[in-house]
Amino acid sequence: MEQILLSVLLFLPLASGALILFLPDKLTPNIKWIAVLVAVINLLICLFLYHSFDTQNPDYQFIVQKPWIKLDLGSLGLISIQYLIALDGISMPMVLLSGIVFLAGTISSFGIKEKQKSYYAFVLLLTTSVFGCFLALDFFLFFLFFEFMLLPMYFLIGIWGGEKREYAAMKFIIYTLVGSVLILIVMLALGLSVEDVNLSKELGKTAFTFDFRILADLKNYAAGSFLHPDNTSLLFGWPVRYVMFILLFIGFGIKLPMVPFHTWLPDAHVEAPTAISVVLAGILLKVGGYGFLRIAVYFFPGEAHHFAGLIAIVGVISILYGALNALAQEDLKKLVAYSSVSHMGFVFLGIAALNDQGINGAIFQMFSHGILSSMLFLIAGVIYDRTHNRYIQNYRGLASKMPLFTGAVVVAFFGSLGLPGISGFIGEFFSLLGAFKAPYFSKLIPSLAVLGIVLSAVYLLWTMQKMFFGKFWVNLDKETEMTDLNFREQILLFSLAFLAILFGIFPNLIFEISSMSVQLLTAGFQ
Amino acid sequence: MYQNLQHILTGTSYIQSEILLTFALVILIFWVSFVKKPISEKQSNQFHLFGLISFLLLITFQWLVPTRIEPSPIFNGLIVFDGSAKYAKMLIFIAGAITCLHLMAFRYKFDGEMIILLLASTLGMCIIVMSTHFLSLIVAMELVSICSYVMVSFEKKRQNLEAGIKYLLFGATTSAIMFYGISLLYGATGTLQFTIPEFSAGLAQNQPMLIGIALLMTLAGLLFKLNAAPFHVWSPDVYQAGPTPIVSFLSVAPKLAALLVLIRMREYIKVDIILIFGILILASILIGNFAALWQNNLKRLLGYSGIAHAGFILIGILVGTESGIHASMFYLSVYVFINMGAFVLADILKSASGSYELDSFSGLSKQFKSAGIIALIIMVALVGLPPTSGFTGKFLVFISAWDVYEQGGNSIFLWIVGFGLINTAISIYYYFKLPYFLFVKNKPEGNDYTIHTSWLQTALLLVLGLSVIYLFFQPQFIQSWINRLF
DSSP states (O other): OOHHHHHHHHHHHHHHHHHHHHHGGGGGGGGGHHHHHHHHHHHHHHHHHHOOOOOOOOOOOOEEEEEEEEOOOOGGGGEEEEEEEETTTHHHHHHHHHHHHHHHHHHHHOOOOSSSSHHHHHHHHHHHHHHHHBOOHHHHHHHHHHHHHHHHHHHHHHHHHHHHHHHHHHHHHEEEEHHHHHHHHHHHHTTTTBBBBHHHHHHTOOOOEOOOOHHHHGGGOOOOOOTTTTOOOTTTTEHHHHHHHHHHHHHHHHHHHTTTSHHHOOOHHHHHHHHHHHHHIIHOOOOOOIIIIIIIHOOOOHHHHHHHHHHHHHHHHHHHHHHHHHHOOOBHHHHHHHHHHHHHHHHHHHHHHOOHHHHHHEEEEEEHHHHHHHHHHHHHHHHHHHHSSBBBGGGEEEHHHHHHHHHHHHHHHHHHHTTTHHHHHHHHHHHHEEEEEEEESTHHHHHHHHHHHHHHHHHHHHHHHHHHHSEEEGGGGGGGGOOOOOOHHHHHHHHHOOOHHHHHHOOOHHHHHHHHHHHHHHHGGG | OOHHHHHHHHHHHHHHHHHHHHHHHHHHHHHTTTTSSOOOOHHHHHHHHHHHHHHHHHHHHHHOOOSSSOOOETTTTTTEEEHHHHHHHHHHHHHHHHHHHHHHHHHHHHHHHHHHHHHHHHHHHHHHHHHOOOOHHHHHHHHHHHHHHHHTTTOHHHHHHHHHHHHHHHHHHHHHHHHHHHHHHHHHSSBBSSSSHHHHHHHHHSSHHHHHHHHHHHHHHHHHHHHHTOOOOHHHHHHHSSSSHHHHHHHHHHHHHHHHHHHHHHHHOSSSOOHHHHHHHHHHHHHHHHHHHOOHHHHHHHHHHHHHHHHHHHHHHOSSSHHHHHHHHHHHHHHHHHHHHHHHHHHHHHHHHSBBBBGGGTTTTHHHHHHHHHHHHHHHHHHHEEEEHHHHHHHHHHHHHHHHTTTOOTHHHHHHHHHHHHHHHHHHHHHTTIIIIIIISSSOOTTTOOOOOHHHHHHHHHHHHHHHHHHHHHHHHHHHHHHHOO
């Protein structure tokens, strides 16, 4: 049952996206309901999977495995690519988050009035590729979905975006493609390193595999093979596996994003329509964090250990640099974008700790940031929808006119700055806890990260004070347009706020799922 | 005497498809000479249909040749018929058939001479893919070249003639360089047959410097046909001005022919020209990609993209292992479908907008969804992203290069993998210009496109576009052929 549902999760959005494209024009007003229906079904499936997930089992569950493509390499053998999807404690929270964020994204898309058909088709395509990334257990399959995310995103930003959308879309696609090219290099190197022994016997010739489970076990690398841990050959003066790890680090880091490869993010966010910002911040950035954990740390544990300090430093730089930039922004959406850079830094910091608290914290941070950043972008969207202006200095005293809105903003802002009781606190707290316990780098690094929390309190509270308190005033005489949340916005923001508080009070809802798998991973580092 | 006759007779049985081709050529020449000019559209369509039928016959004929073929040198070692020749010929015939369909679908009004030239150049390519001797190679290459010069300038418009003259001058120069190189090689080795041990032994005995230069000069002609740097200069003009179906044919078929000669030669060249050849490959990729960034004409853009792709195709040859050669062949095989699809697409878009300029396609996909989707597929395939066979081709080529590097090979392979992949990321900028104008840009106010496509145009575009995706999921379809025949 669960196995079938995993495939449904992948192919239902794809099929309905194709269906939408070929619907007759007169049904266009109903398309959004199809998209919402698909998102609801997907969320229900995610909840069902979450419910039937065995929390005591650290291994992959609900495995679906089918041979798929066989690439013949002549005398070298062949590469067997499988349709291999499954869930474990690390991907399950991400899949659940995708279900939530895509539903929120679809509902917040109702404002889109142009070319609705292609818009929803692209959103559904994006859904498939994101779920594919989190479910895939074959490197090739993962890469396929990872690359495939580019296309719908390019068009969603490029067609439905703001003024400089073309520039932002191109920047997004080139940055991300460079990242995936780096990942592809690692894939080339891994491709001929690990043999699927059973399959080789069956086919009578060497069958190389991209199976995550086989790749993650260092014993499976043939002695003397290029990526064997004992290989001493150098690449540009560095040990081979170090170079591979760094390539993955940068490749996924671009997606995460880490400073200094983050510059595509503010542009993409500012130009993207609200719904796409929600999806981009809510879930696409997590693909970077998830991929880094799943591929770089799992396949290269020794190197992760060696570079833990570097990862932590990059994480802290992202935290501080993102926060300082956010301080300087006048555009609310840009501020939120930089705060994303800052908060995603905690993911790297947590992973760098390489202990239970750190990695669990990083996973929780991703989950929580998915919900909170969705809220933040929805908030920016609410204001933009009313006045088509996002500059902070144009608003004052909104609280008196928009009490419901202010309530949601309070939850989102305080959640983001790490108020205990809301989910943001747990993620940051555990990432920091892990980082303080980690022996690989100086305590100074996590201490600086704490400074990042202070900075985020500064820019968020400052913004709140400027925009929401004081005497009500809106620039350009647009006071009358500042109506409170409508029904759709209320549903969106309040249910996300509810989730943020729910997971803040019961963090075990996620930790229960993730801890066994994380234990299995960190056991190798003790 | 009798033995010689016997040898020729047995040889003849191996070149039946060439004989068939010549036969078709003769019939067509007679037919064309008795048709009164100017010809009507119907007559011109009949000529194209004749071409199509000949190519389809040739494909079936070639298909029926048994798959397990022992390489059989014929005509005293002038040519050889083996599995790789069979495979390359099949693909060339398929390219020819697609060209004829393209001519028919868009109602090009060419005289029968065009088909004569097309068949004659195909004949030349058939001999090139079989040749093991510099003499047969030169004769066949000149046959192809001369036909191509005329085909490009067939329309006798100003820019066609200009492109034709450029093509001719450049082609003649590279031929001259090649002949000179061959004469040096002959002097060094004492043989003109390049697939015998004496040839490689002769190469080994001489100054490596001299041999290196002579080899590179010899390669000039092949690189010219492959459209690779530094002999690529003609291609953007020719691509832009030439009749689209013909350019489409010339963008893939001569590449196939030249690649096969390279594969044959590769085995017997033991001289180390890896470094300089690798630099040529890098130069092709860089020049092609960077010049393409500024193009605004779809056909010209495809010309530059062809230069870059030639570089990628050559990587497998440089690697030289079995898997490398298979990878190159696979890359080129899927490239046939991708690139010919791109040219059909160019013509379809032009029929709606009236021009090949990219900005004239602004917002076209709104009215013409199917073309927009296929355009996206083909451009994604040209970049080399999954899920298209363009990705599989690049993946195989790079993995073969990586494997050689891993086994302790020259570090140039590492540079090629790195540069090649980074260039893939750069190339998305210009390949995505087309989807950008089709999808993202809005069409100018009050400017409606008139779209009338025939079923043949749509079918051709769909088949080519979908084959690109099909071959990603079923690479065995081509790979099993390559494995059996090479």
